Amino acid sequence: MSTITQLVEPTGSEATSVTWDGHRLVFSRSADNEIFAHDPATGSTEVFRRHTGGVTGLAAGPDGRIYGCQTLSRRIVMYNDDGTTSVPEAQLGGRFHNFPRYLVVDHRHHVWFADPRLALRSPGPQVYPLLDHGSVLRLEPREGDGWRIRRMTTDTLHPTVVALTADGDRLYVVDTVSPGQQHLRGYSVEDDILGPGTSIATFQFHNDTPAVTGLAVTRAGRLVLAAANGVRIMSPGGEDEKLVEIGDGATDVAISDTGVLFVTTRSGALLQISGLSDA
Amino acid sequence: MIPTDLAQPGLDAIVPHDSEIEQIIDGLLFGEGPVWHSAEGMLYWVDIFDDTIWKWSHTTGREIVMRPSGRANGMTFDNSHRLIVAGWSSRTVWRRERDGSITILADEEGGLPLNTPNDIVTRSDGSIYWTDPSGGLYIPGMSGADVQRYRDDHPVYRLAADGRVTVAIRDLPYPNGLAFNVDESILYVADTWDRSVVAFDVAEDGTVHPKGRTFYELVGTEDGVADGMKIDIEDNVYVTGPAGIHVLDKEGNLLGRILFGSQHCTNMGWGDDDWRTLYVTTFQGVYRLRLGIPGVPVGPQLGSPL
Numbered sequence: 001m002s003t004i005t006q007l008v009e010p011t012g013s014e015a016t017s018v019t020w021d022g023h024r025l026v027f028s029r030s031a032d033n034e035i036f037a038h039d040p041a042t043g044s045t046e047v048f049r050r051h052t053g054g055v056t057g058l059a060a061g062p063d064g065r066i067y068g069c070q071t072l073s074r075r076i077v078m079y080n081d082d083g084t085t086s087v088p089e090a091q092l093g094g095r096f097h098n099f100p101r102y103l104v105v106d107h108r109h110h111v112w113f114a115d116p117r118l119a120l121r122s123p124g125p126q127v128y129p130l131l132d133h134g135s136v137l138r139l140e141p142r143e144g145d146g147w148r149i150r151r152m153t154t155d156t157l158h159p160t161v162v163a164l165t166a167d168g169d170r171l172y173v174v175d176t177v178s179p180g181q182q183h184l185r186g187y188s189v190e191d192d193i194l195g196p197g198t199s200i201a202t203f204q205f206h207n208d209t210p211a212v213t214g215l216a217v218t219r220a221g222r223l224v225l226a227a228a229n230g231v232r233i234m235s236p237g238g239e240d241e242k243l244v245e246i247g248d249g250a251t252d253v254a255i256s257d258t259g260v261l262f263v264t265t266r267s268g269a270l271l272q273i274s275g276l277s278d279a
Numbered sequence: 280m281i282p283t284d285l286a287q288p289g290l291d292a293i294v295p296h297d298s299e300i301e302q303i304i305d306g307l308l309f310g311e312g313p314v315w316h317s318a319e320g321m322l323y324w325v326d327i328f329d330d331t332i333w334k335w336s337h338t339t340g341r342e343i344v345m346r347p348s349g350r351a352n353g354m355t356f357d358n359s360h361r362l363i364v365a366g367w368s369s370r371t372v373w374r375r376e377r378d379g380s381i382t383i384l385a386d387e388e389g390g391l392p393l394n395t396p397n398d399i400v401t402r403s404d405g406s407i408y409w410t411d412p413s414g415g416l417y418i419p420g421m422s423g424a425d426v427q428r429y430r431d432d433h434p435v436y437r438l439a440a441d442g443r444v445t446v447a448i449r450d451l452p453y454p455n456g457l458a459f460n461v462d463e464s465i466l467y468v469a470d471t472w473d474r475s476v477v478a479f480d481v482a483e484d485g486t487v488h489p490k491g492r493t494f495y496e497l498v499g500t501e502d503g504v505a506d507g508m509k510i511d512i513e514d515n516v517y518v519t520g521p522a523g524i525h526v527l528d529k530e531g532n533l534l535g536r537i538l539f540g541s542q543h544c545t546n547m548g549w550g551d552d553d554w555r556t557l558y559v560t561t562f563q564g565v566y567r568l569r570l571g572i573p574g575v576p577v578g579p580q581l582g583s584p585l
Contacts, residue, residue, distance in 0.1 A: 051428035074419040085427035124418035
């Protein structure tokens with residue numbers, strides 16, 4: 001029997017993304033341009049960053065540093081301990097990438113992010129065309145200085161969610177392949193090369209809302225999806241194992257080092273879900 | 280013939296029938312910051328995305344002044360013909376000395392870093408005013424060393440001759456271009472988000488009255504925003520907006536719009552020996568047009584020290 005504990009009250013403004021930095025839960029409210037940090041040990045919540053430029057997806061690196069998708073600015077940002085925010089700048093074949101939405105950082109500080117082509121308008125002159133593909137891309141720190149970027153998927157159309165297994169040997173991607181329909185695919189990762197994508201599940205949009213907006217993988221390899229009707233637990237092969245209903249819908253999920261599951265919601269709450277085996 | 284619309288009596292004296300809009304530079308990504316160097320007889324401007332300060336004359340063509348430039352944006356000259364720059368990505372206001380070295384004039388106020396200095400103007404007493412909206416932090420490709428916004432406000436600052444930086448205006452949604460009237464008793468600020476020009480009274484000591492009054496509200500739905508702004512010697516106001524440049528009398532009445540077709544105008548500056556040529560930057564180029572009334576000169580004036 002699972003139980004839901006509300007850690008942060010809803011505000012009416014969607015909590016867009018959440019990640020575990022090793023000590024705290026860091027979650028964003030994109031529309032408010034704010035990111036918060038919640039310490040489950042003390043129950044305290046504090047502002048992590050303001051004026052975020054609408055950052056959507058968040059992920060922690062192996063050292064606890066937080067990365068974010070500054071979607072409209074078409075870039076990934078890194079939040080530094082001294083309060084500054086820097087940009088791991090890189091171009092793909094001399095071109096800016098699209099609109100990053102969701103990301104995960106592996107143990108080598110490689111930043112994997114979903115980069116869909118979206119009908120959005122960035123601030124400033126529109127002089128940088130979109131890529132001619134919507135892919136999962138990866139930022140990699142160069143030895144010495146700077147970053148480079150690499151295209152990882154070649155079979156995705158409109159990827160919006162990515163996740164890696166704990167050992168980094170499997171990548172999961174939620175891809176909108178046709179209007180109102182998402183596919184969940186899995187890829188093996190070996191020597192920086194992806195194996196062929198395997199279809200795991202298909203989801204239908206829920207009242208024009210994407211069915212799945214967040215994803216995490218448990219240590220045992222189960223898939224935990226933030227879905228329009230709650231949190232879905234699936235086997236690595238895609239069999240539904242459990243649904244924890246959340247009335248206003250889950251937006252993202254994060255799993256702590258000790259296996260505790262946390263969820264953000266459309267109304268802006270941060271929840272903890274207990275009682276799930278292998279969470 | 281310069282294309283105009285919404286013309287009112289008074290525009291004829293400003294826009295001669297026999298004048299043309301002439302393109303002098305093309306191939307830019309984001310033109311801005313036009314300012315005339317009267318001693319060199321050259322126009323300076325920036326291409327923000329190309330991170331370059333350029334200069335040009337019709338005899339020598341164009342040449343690079345500085346690259347990279349920290350995404351320089353608005354520019355002007357002080358009384359010693361030193362280039363004063365609103366550093367958009369460097370988040371500083373800086374001066375280019377005659378030997379080419381750079382002096383940072385301001386990088387913070389009240390302990391908080393600046394947002395992204397956008398446009399800049401000097402006053403005859405040597406003080407410098409600039410707008411500081413945060414938009415430059417979020418534009419793709421404009422990433423400086425630190426893209427964190429620290430301030431809640433979008434101020435207009437004043438740097439006094441003694442080096443002290445103060446907030447001159449705090450409450451505008453998105454201040455962009457700015458210009459003094461001829462006797463420097465009014466500071467006009469173009470507000471991009473509010474689609475307006477706001478007028479602020481200025482005391483003799485340069486202090487700006489904190490409450491402004493709406494001077495003009497932009498007309499039109501075409502491409503273009505309240506951005507760059509300049510004044511002629513009869514106190515007419517020129518501001519970018521939908522369709523091109525909006526020409527206003529000193530009461531804020533629209534005299535007409537100078538139409539730039541598909542070009543998105545960003546800023547303008549007076550130039551040539553008689554200051555009757557208006558140089559206009561767009562995203563993609565630089566244009567010039569001869570007008571009937573001279574503009575307010577920039578840089579050293581007769582009697583000012585060199």
